Amino acid sequence: MKINPIGERIVIHKLEKEETTASGIVLPTSAQEQPQYAEVVAISDKLSGQEEYKDAVQIGDRVIYSKYAGTDVKLDGEEYIVIKIEDVLAVVRD
Numbered sequence: 001m002k003i004n005p006i007g008e009r010i011v012i013h014k015l016e017k018e019e020t021t022a023s024g025i026v027l028p029t030s031a032q033e034q035p036q037y038a039e040v041v042a043i044s045d046k047l048s049g050q051e052e053y054k055d056a057v058q059i060g061d062r063v064i065y066s067k068y069a070g071t072d073v074k075l076d077g078e079e080y081i082v083i084k085i086e087d088v089l090a091v092v093r094d
Contacts, residue, residue, distance in 0.1 A: 001076055005044040008085045010057060012038035012065065013078065036065050037092070038081065047085060056085070062092040 005011050015037050040061045047057075057063060069087035073080045 003042055003073070003075060003080065003082075005042055005082055006046075007044060008047060009044050009082055010040055010047070010085060010088070011042035011073075012063065012070075012081050012083060013041050014038045014081065015062070036067055036089075038063055038065060041080065057088060057091055063088050064090045064092065 003011050040057050040059055040063060043057065043059060065081075065083055066087040066089060070081040070083035073082055
């Protein structure tokens with residue numbers, strides 16, 4: 001199944017969170033912080049036509065997004081978040 005966002009939205013997939021600290025201490029689930037770091041999996045057709053967003057994000061980019069942004073969606077056993085493009089704070093590139 002494919003998901004296509006409507007309007008000025010993108011679909012992201014959260015990247016795995018750290019389960020150990022840098023020193024090797026294993027953290028229990030309750031102590032783990034939820035990351036605001038995700039990978040872009042779909043972009044609205046409306047965004048690709050707008051000059052200000054045309055090259056801002058692309059499918060496969062890793063982004064940092066606002067903490068309380070978006071709507072959680074579960075599709076085919078995977079969890080995704082649909083967010084507005086304005087909720088993307090930064091694109092992380094190597």
